[in-house]
Amino acid sequence: xxxxSLSIRNERGIDSSYTNSDDSGxxxxxxxxxxxxxxxxxxxxxxxxxxxxxxxxxxxxxNAQLAAGGAAAMSFLPDDxxxxxxxxxxxxxxxxxxxxFYKDALPQIARAFHKxxxxxxxxxxxxxxxxxxxxxxxxxxxxPPTIVRGNASEIIALADMWGLSxxxxxxxxxxxxxxxxxxVDEVDAAVEPARRLAQFLAASAPDKTAxxxxxxxxxxxxDGETVYRLPGGSAMMTKxxxxxxxxxxxxxxxxxxxxxxxxxxxxxxxYDRAGEIAETQxxxxxxxxxxxxxxxxxxTADQVAASEIHMF
Amino acid sequence: xxxxSLSIRNERGIDSSYTNSDDSGxxxxxxxxxxxxxxxxxxxxxxxxxxxxxxxxxxxxxNAQLAAGGAAAMSFLPDDxxxxxxxxxxxxxxxxxxxxFYKDALPQIARAFHKxxxxxxxxxxxxxxxxxxxxxxxxxxxxPPTIVRGNASEIIALADMWGLSxxxxxxxxxxxxxxxxxxVDEVDAAVEPARRLAQFLAASAPDKTAxxxxxxxxxxxxDGETVYRLPGGSAMMTKxxxxxxxxxxxxxxxxxxxxxxxxxxxxxxxYDRAGEIAETQxxxxxxxxxxxxxxxxxxTADQVAASEIHMF
Amino acid sequence: xxxxSLSIRNERGIDSSYTNSDDSGxxxxxxxxxxxxxxxxxxxxxxxxxxxxxxxxxxxxxNAQLAAGGAAAMSFLPDDxxxxxxxxxxxxxxxxxxxxFYKDALPQIARAFHKxxxxxxxxxxxxxxxxxxxxxxxxxxxxPPTIVRGNASEIIALADMWGLSxxxxxxxxxxxxxxxxxxVDEVDAAVEPARRLAQFLAASAPDKTAxxxxxxxxxxxxDGETVYRLPGGSAMMTKxxxxxxxxxxxxxxxxxxxxxxxxxxxxxxxYDRAGEIAETQxxxxxxxxxxxxxxxxxxTADQVAASEIHMF
Numbered sequence: 057x058x059x060x061s062l063s064i065r066n067e068r069g070i071d072s073s074y075t076n077s078d079d080s081g082x083x084x085x086x087x088x089x090x091x092x093x094x095x096x097x098x099x100x101x102x103x104x105x106x107x108x109x110x111x112x113x114x115x116x117x118x119n120a121q122l123a124a125g126g127a128a129a130m131s132f133l134p135d136d137x138x139x140x141x142x143x144x145x146x147x148x149x150x151x152x153x154x155x156x157f158y159k160d161a162l163p164q165i166a167r168a169f170h171k172x173x174x175x176x177x178x179x180x181x182x183x184x185x186x187x188x189x190x191x192x193x194x195x196x197x198x199x200p201p202t203i204v205r206g207n208a209s210e211i212i213a214l215a216d217m218w219g220l221s222x223x224x225x226x227x228x229x230x231x232x233x234x235x236x237x238x239x240v241d242e243v244d245a246a247v248e249p250a251r252r253l254a255q256f257l258a259a260s261a262p263d264k265t266a267x268x269x270x271x272x273x274x275x276x277x278x279d280g281e282t283v284y285r286l287p288g289g290s291a292m293m294t295k296x297x298x299x300x301x302x303x304x305x306x307x308x309x310x311x312x313x314x315x316x317x318x319x320x321x322x323x324x325x326x327y328d329r330a331g332e333i334a335e336t337q338x339x340x341x342x343x344x345x346x347x348x349x350x351x352x353x354x355x356t357a358d359q360v361a362a363s364e365i366h367m368f
Numbered sequence: 369x370x371x372x373s374l375s376i377r378n379e380r381g382i383d384s385s386y387t388n389s390d391d392s393g394x395x396x397x398x399x400x401x402x403x404x405x406x407x408x409x410x411x412x413x414x415x416x417x418x419x420x421x422x423x424x425x426x427x428x429x430x431n432a433q434l435a436a437g438g439a440a441a442m443s444f445l446p447d448d449x450x451x452x453x454x455x456x457x458x459x460x461x462x463x464x465x466x467x468x469f470y471k472d473a474l475p476q477i478a479r480a481f482h483k484x485x486x487x488x489x490x491x492x493x494x495x496x497x498x499x500x501x502x503x504x505x506x507x508x509x510x511x512p513p514t515i516v517r518g519n520a521s522e523i524i525a526l527a528d529m530w531g532l533s534x535x536x537x538x539x540x541x542x543x544x545x546x547x548x549x550x551x552v553d554e555v556d557a558a559v560e561p562a563r564r565l566a567q568f569l570a571a572s573a574p575d576k577t578a579x580x581x582x583x584x585x586x587x588x589x590x591d592g593e594t595v596y597r598l599p600g601g602s603a604m605m606t607k608x609x610x611x612x613x614x615x616x617x618x619x620x621x622x623x624x625x626x627x628x629x630x631x632x633x634x635x636x637x638x639y640d641r642a643g644e645i646a647e648t649q650x651x652x653x654x655x656x657x658x659x660x661x662x663x664x665x666x667x668t669a670d671q672v673a674a675s676e677i678h679m680f
Numbered sequence: 681x682x683x684x685s686l687s688i689r690n691e692r693g694i695d696s697s698y699t700n701s702d703d704s705g706x707x708x709x710x711x712x713x714x715x716x717x718x719x720x721x722x723x724x725x726x727x728x729x730x731x732x733x734x735x736x737x738x739x740x741x742x743n744a745q746l747a748a749g750g751a752a753a754m755s756f757l758p759d760d761x762x763x764x765x766x767x768x769x770x771x772x773x774x775x776x777x778x779x780x781f782y783k784d785a786l787p788q789i790a791r792a793f794h795k796x797x798x799x800x801x802x803x804x805x806x807x808x809x810x811x812x813x814x815x816x817x818x819x820x821x822x823x824p825p826t827i828v829r830g831n832a833s834e835i836i837a838l839a840d841m842w843g844l845s846x847x848x849x850x851x852x853x854x855x856x857x858x859x860x861x862x863x864v865d866e867v868d869a870a871v872e873p874a875r876r877l878a879q880f881l882a883a884s885a886p887d888k889t890a891x892x893x894x895x896x897x898x899x900x901x902x903d904g905e906t907v908y909r910l911p912g913g914s915a916m917m918t919k920x921x922x923x924x925x926x927x928x929x930x931x932x933x934x935x936x937x938x939x940x941x942x943x944x945x946x947x948x949x950x951y952d953r954a955g956e957i958a959e960t961q962x963x964x965x966x967x968x969x970x971x972x973x974x975x976x977x978x979x980t981a982d983q984v985a986a987s988e989i990h991m992f
Contacts, residue, residue: 112426112442114736118921123965128921129806130736133778136810154445156469157780182441186448295665297430297440340662341435350964353919424738424754466757468781494753498760607977609742609752652974653747 084365091322092361094314099125099357103312106144107305108132108165110152110181113298116345117148120302123352124326126309134161138168145312146202146319148305150179151189159188163195170199173262175311177203179304183213193217200260203316204253205269205304208246215249220256222248243272247283254280267316269307271300275324279317285366286321288328290335292344299348303327306352325363329355396677403634404673406626411437411669415624418442418456419617420449420477422464422493425610428657429460432614435664436638438621446473450480457624458631460617461513462491463501471500475507482511485574487623489515491616495525505529512572515628516565517581517616520558527561532568534560555584559595566592579628581619583612587636591629597678598633600640602647604656611660615639618664637675641667708989715946716985718938723749723981727936730754730768731929732761732789734776734805737922740969741772744926747976748950750933758785762792769936770826770943772929774803775813783812787819794823797886799935801827803928807837817841824884827940828877829893829928832870839873844880846872867896871907878904891940893931895924899948903941909990910945912952914959916968927951930976949987953979 104127109117118128129144131137132155141147147169149162169176178201180193197218204214215221250268257266258280270276275286293299303323310319330351337351338344416439421429430440441456443449444467453459459481461474481488490513492505509530516526527533562580569578570592582588587598605611615635622631642663649663650656728751733741742752753768755761756779765771771793773786793800802825804817821842828838839845874892881890882904894900899910917923927947934943954975961975962968 110442111423111735112430112440115427115739115921118736119965119969122919122921128736130734130777131810133780133810133812135812136778136806139810140806153442154448155467155779156445182448182452185451186443186445187451188445188447295434297427297434338662340665341431342658342661342665345431345661346658346966346970349966349969350962353964353966422754423735424742424752427739465754466760467779468757494760494764497763498755498757499763500757500759607746609739609746650974652977653743654970654973654977657743657973658970 084367087318087321087365088361090314090318091325091363092357094310094318094322095326095357095360097313098309101313102127103145103309104129104143105146105148105305105308105312106131106137106140107148107150107308108137108162109148109150109179109301109305112153113301116298116302117150117305119349120352121305121309123349124306124309126306126312128305132161134164134168137165141169141172141174145175146308147174147176148179148308149176149201150181150301150304151192152179152181152301154186154188154192156188159191162192163199166196166199166201175202175316177201177205177304177308177311179301180204180206180210180214181301183210183217190217200257202257202261203267203269203307203311203320204257205271205300205307205320207271207300208241208243211246211253211268211270212241212249215253218253218256220249220252243270243274243276246270247276250276251278251280251283254278265316267320269320269324271303271324275328277317277320277324283368284321285368286324286328287364287366288332290331290344292335292338292341293327293331293348295341296345296348299327299331321365322360325360325365326352326355328363329359396679399630399633399677400673402626402630403637404669406622406630406634407638407669407672409625410621413625414439415457415621416441416455417458417460417617417620417624418449418452419460419462419620420444420474421460421462421491421613421617424465425613428610428614429462429617431661432664433617433621435661436618436621438618438624440617444473446476446480449477453481453484453486457487458514458620459486459488460491460620461488462493462613462616463504464491464493464613466498466500466504468500471503474504475511478508478511478513487514487628489513489517489616489620489623491613492516492518492522492526493613495522495529502529512569514569514573515579515581515619515623515632516569517583517612517619517632519583519612520553520555523558523565523580523582524553524561527565530565530568532561532564555582555586555588558582559588562588563590563592563595566590577628579632581632581636583615583636587640589629589632589636595680596633597680598636598640599676599678600644602643602656604647604650604653605639605643605660607653608657608660611639611643633677634672637672637677638664638667640675641671708991711942711945711989712985714938714942715949715987716981718934718942718946719950719981719984721937722933725937726751727769727933728753728767729770729772729929729932729936730761730764731772731774731932732756732786733772733774733803733925733929736777737925740922740926741774741929743973744976745929745933747973748930748933750930750936752929756785758788758792761789765793765796765798769799770932771798771800772803772932773800773825774805774925774928775816776803776805776925778810778812778816780812783815786816787823790820790823790825799826799940801825801829801928801932801935803925804828804830804834804838805925807834807841814841824881826881826885827891827893827931827935827944828881829895829924829931829944831895831924832865832867835870835877835892835894836865836873839877842877842880844873844876867894867898867900870894871900874900875902875904875907878902889940891944893944893948895927895948899952901941901944901948907992908945909992910948910952911988911990912956914955914968916959916962916965917951917955917972919965920969920972923951923955945989946984949984949989950976950979952987953983
């Protein structure tokens with residue numbers, strides 16, 4: 057049997073390096089080089105990725121970015137965020153625990169990023185819940201992020217909201233999926249919404265590249281063309297709060313040094329490997345989180361780059 | 369000598385199962401069954417308990433709820449909280465670190481819960497300190513929670529504020545007890561205020577059941593009729609921030625699957641057992657918190673149900 | 681060779697106890713007694729030090745204060761903070777993650793502290809970034825803190841803002857140093873700004889004592905006259921978020937029982953020793969933070985008092 061961690065496979069069982077020759081750079085061997093380079097470059101250059109994120113997991117987001125080798129800064133005021141953006145390689149915005157002033161602040165920040173072509177990662181936590189969150193997420197459609205990372209339900213809800221569903225009809229109200237912060241949908245249900253979302257993001261991007269990452273038992277990453285599936289990780293990652301949020305933050309850290317597809321893949325692969333290591337070294341969710349941060353720090357770029365990745 | 373962890377005792381030394389035959393279900397053997405069932409049911413069904421809580425310990429509240437087997441969601445906007453309530457088995461409100469808009473948001477949320485009979489746990493952190501907190505806590509009197517959990521000083525201050533003290537005279541200003549976030553009163557001083565508070569809550573509840581839990585060296589829980597004392601735990605729980613807050617969150621998790629008295633007893637007993645286990649496995653407050661979360665995850669329903677409980 | 685941890689040295693190689701005989705109490709042996717007493721007194725009396733601090737590291741600030749032996753309370757509303765101040769030995773204000781209402785709240789709180797002579801520690805996080813932060817930090821000039829603790833870039837930026845730089849000319853705009861939350865300047869570059877800042881603070885203080893602490897590879901502490909350098913600590917302290925913030929919080933804890941110079945020295949020395957211990961007991965940033973909190977709890981007053989301190 058072949059080494060699963062190095063397998064290259066697509067929907068038709070044909071070696072993907074032959075079936076994907078477009079700009080999106082779908083040669084998996086090439087992707088592995090880019091992933092390894094991203095992991096190494098973060099550790100060598102310590103890029104700053106600024107975050108506007110929720111209060112529950114803000115500490116873990118910062119600590120995960122530091123453990124991955126980057127630098128962290130957290131802000132909520134538009135003047136702070138916009139002042140810091142020039143020294144931030146990419147930003148991370150997470151709409152978890154909203155305060156009233158975010159309704160104006162977040163669209164204002166997104167407009168500033170859009171104007172300067174500043175790269176950012178959106179985490180549409182609990183998309184579909186709450187009037188204020190829906191207003192904010194809809195407003196982002198006009199000034200889209202570079203990467204969206206969420207669970208399946210959030211990705212489906214956001215694609216709906218932005219009118220990107222196959223079923224979307226003009227005049228129809230987007231479906232409201234009361235998913236809470238946990239996915240009620242399986243990752244597979246999000247393949248098409250994720251792909252359409254990524255195509256929409258890429259079309260809006262200055263360099264026409266973007267990515268969408270869907271977290272789940274098997275992570276899914278797409279640049280709008282190819283869909284990548286990354287199995288692995290640990291079920292314990294759902295037993296600590298913030299595995300998803302901090303993955304979003306680390307995705308921004310990698311985006312500071314790499315293209316969107318590479319950044320999303322590198323972050324997902326890093327998390328899967330670190331989760332597996334942490335599971336073997338822990339005895340419950342408390343020690344898992346400690347071991348997970350240690351593993352983010354200790355896992356090698358080669359281990360991350362050798363991750364099992366399936367192309368479709 | 370009898371096994372203390374199974375002892376059944378009341379003030380008159382008479383087996384409590386004979387002296388308590390009212391609806392509040394005071395047979396201790398029956399209570400132990402209900403406690404074990406609650407612990408198991410949370411682990412089996414993973415109920416969501418939403419929190420509106422302070423920024424200091426919000427992460428620990430979520431992680432403790434996950435470690436107990438539940439699901440967590442944190443929100444501050446009334447539209448978020450009210451949208452999420454239908455999928456939340458019970459809510460947790462903690463008035464620790466207030467922001468200006470909470471003065472309107474929290475009473476609005478409490479009114480919405482009251483209107484639909486939605487169950488919730490109130491943690492009156494620092495009751496008596498600050499004009500805004502006092503306004504909020506007074507407003508809750510009209511739309512009371514299902515369970516109040518606090519330290520002795522907070523329970524006494526809240527009972528005063530709501531005019532439930534024995535000494536309360538019409539026209540008198542409720543005493544302001546500048547307790548800060550730490551109790552200056554002993555649990556015993558809170559027995560009568562706790563009992564009166566629980567009676568007031570029960571009278572307002574759709575099903576006429578409620579509970580008050582007072583945390584301290586010996587925890588005290590009452591449904592307004594019977595008073596239960598739970599000894600145990602660890603002094604290290606006062607050396608980490610958020611043991612009390614996260615206990616409140618886990619109480620809401622149990623309230624999602626059980627009656628108020630059972631929920632309060634199960635949460636207190638779980639915390640005492642986990643604290644004892646963590647103390648033996650740690651070397652200071654850092655490792656204590658890690659071991660405590662692991663113990664919340666690993667302690668068995670039988671261990672929790674067999675906890676020492678004294679009835680009075 | 682002499683024991684470095686007990687060395688007493690100044691710029692001219694003369695024993696400092698002979699060259700420093702002014703009021704600021706520069707006899708190093710005497711300082712060590714005061715440091716040991718502060719560490720012991722915090723553990724014996726558990727003083728409350730209230731914090732108004734950022735959302736990223738608020739949990740670590742509280743846990744570090746508890747681990748050092750103090751008590752913690754966190755608030756953001758002026759009425760809360762001002763109500764709690766009388767029972768708080770000293771306050772800690774950190775301008776990390778600002779919200780809009782802080783622009784009025786923070787100056788209001790500082791004015792209340794100034795009026796009553798209440799001691800407080802300022803952490804000018806990210807000084808120079810953002811219009812709102814600059815307004816707040818400038819406003820503090822009229823009601824200055826007892827201690828300022830920051831990294832070199834923040835100390836330089838604050839001294840600039842307050843017109844305390846050697847180069848400051850009337851009518852000039854203070855330099856804006858976009859340092860983010862991490863220092864871009866070396867500690868040595870902050871010696872003169874720190875000294876001038878401390879002199880300014882002391883001149884405004886009721887008892888004419890104050891201190892400035894600059895965190896870095898070698899920490900620098902000054903009362904405006906003498907400059908102290910404390911080598912040691914661990915590079916891992918830059919790989920967790922909040923080492924600096926929580927040091928500020930613990931400085932307030934010591935300020936509750938000691939003079940400003942002693943408080944700043946004791947906190948820096950405690951952090952250096954705990955960092956060194958934690959480094960030997962950890963395997964990455966996750967286990968480092970756990971071991972660090974344990975070490976704050978376990979390190980002895982004698983270990984802290986025997987720290988290497990150089991006078992200049």
